[in-house]
Amino acid sequence: xxxxNIIRRAAGHAAGAARSIARAQRYHxxxxxxxxSAAAAAANRGGVSGSFVRSAVPSAFHHYSTKSDEALxxxxxxxxxxxxxxxxxxxxxxxxxxxxFKIEDNPGYQTVTLRREYQDEDIxxxxxxxxxxxxxxxNDRMRYNDDDDDEQDNNxxxxxxxxxxxxxxxxxxxxxxxxxxxxxxxxxxxRDPKSDEDKIAYEGPDFSDLDENLQKAFHKxxxxxxxxxxxxxxxxxxxxxxxxxxxxxxxxNIKKFIQA
Numbered sequence: 001x002x003x004x005n006i007i008r009r010a011a012g013h014a015a016g017a018a019r020s021i022a023r024a025q026r027y028h029x030x031x032x033x034x035x036x037s038a039a040a041a042a043a044n045r046g047g048v049s050g051s052f053v054r055s056a057v058p059s060a061f062h063h064y065s066t067k068s069d070e071a072l073x074x075x076x077x078x079x080x081x082x083x084x085x086x087x088x089x090x091x092x093x094x095x096x097x098x099x100x101f102k103i104e105d106n107p108g109y110q111t112v113t114l115r116r117e118y119q120d121e122d123i124x125x126x127x128x129x130x131x132x133x134x135x136x137x138x139n140d141r142m143r144y145n146d147d148d149d150d151e152q153d154n155n156x157x158x159x160x161x162x163x164x165x166x167x168x169x170x171x172x173x174x175x176x177x178x179x180x181x182x183x184x185x186x187x188x189x190x191r192d193p194k195s196d197e198d199k200i201a202y203e204g205p206d207f208s209d210l211d212e213n214l215q216k217a218f219h220k221x222x223x224x225x226x227x228x229x230x231x232x233x234x235x236x237x238x239x240x241x242x243x244x245x246x247x248x249x250x251x252x253n254i255k256k257f258i259q260a
Contacts (some may be wrong), residue, residue, distance in 0.1 A: 004085075035249055070259060073255060073259065080252065083140060083244070085118075087244045089248065090241045090244030092242070093234065093238045093241055095234075096234055099234065100226035100231065101231070103114045103238075107249060108246070110129045110246065111126050111128055112124055112127040113125070118228050122165050123162070123164050125163075125227070125235075127158060127160055128159040128160070129242070130156040130236065130243065155179060157163040158177070158236060159175075159176070160174075160232070162174040163191075170190065170193065172190060172191070173189045174187070174218075174227075175187035175188075176222075178235065181229045182226070182229065183222070183229065185207050188204060188209060213245075
């Protein structure tokens with residue numbers, strides 16, 4: 001008997017819950033219907049059908065979104081035209097005769113890779129987009145030409161990562177900064193592919209702490225391998241043009257996305 005009573009009480013609770021859900025559904029349906037009925041009645045007085053009112057609600061949001069997209073597209077197109085008018089299409093600089101590296105430039109990426117072989121060495125250089133450095137920030141390593149009256153307070157600099165490796169062996173990796181007519185070595189590390197990756201390798205002292213004669217010797221070491229001002233001065237112009245090309249392509253890709 002106790003089991004039967006329990007079953008009856010459970011069934012009673014379930015039935016009550018079902019009736020509550022049904023009442024809630026009917027209430028929300030009446031609310032929804034009355035809302036659109038009122039809108040339809042108002043629309044009928046103005047000669048508009050109720051079905052049009054139902055379809056017009058999402059359409060209003062779509063219309064707002066479309067107008068917003070159109071406004072954004074106009075701004076993007078204006079920026080594209082202004083860039084082309086001021087900078088052109090930023091065609092790549094012609095590589096000068098005797099340039100010691102092969103240039104690998106893939107559109108859509110912010111770095112360029114230079115490659116060459118020197119005796120039994122493979123040399124790769126990763127060239128990054130130019131940065132701006134102020135006179136104060138770079139005063140300790142920037143040299144200015146006194147004959148240049150048009151020099152601005154800002155100069156561009158390009159970060160370089162130079163890797164000199166033996167055939168399938170260890171490598172020297174230099175972190176450099178190229179300024180107009182000057183190259184600064186910021187770091188130097190020794191890379192051994194056979195070293196244990198789970199252990200932290202000794203990175204050596206800060207390059208600026210090395211003996212001055214040793215620093216000069218490493219600068220000469222890189223110069224012989226093609227890392228010299230004539231190379232990096234060309235790279236300045238090349239990377240500035242690449243920055244403009246990438247920006248233009250970025251704008252055009254966004255425009256296509258918005259239009260799709």
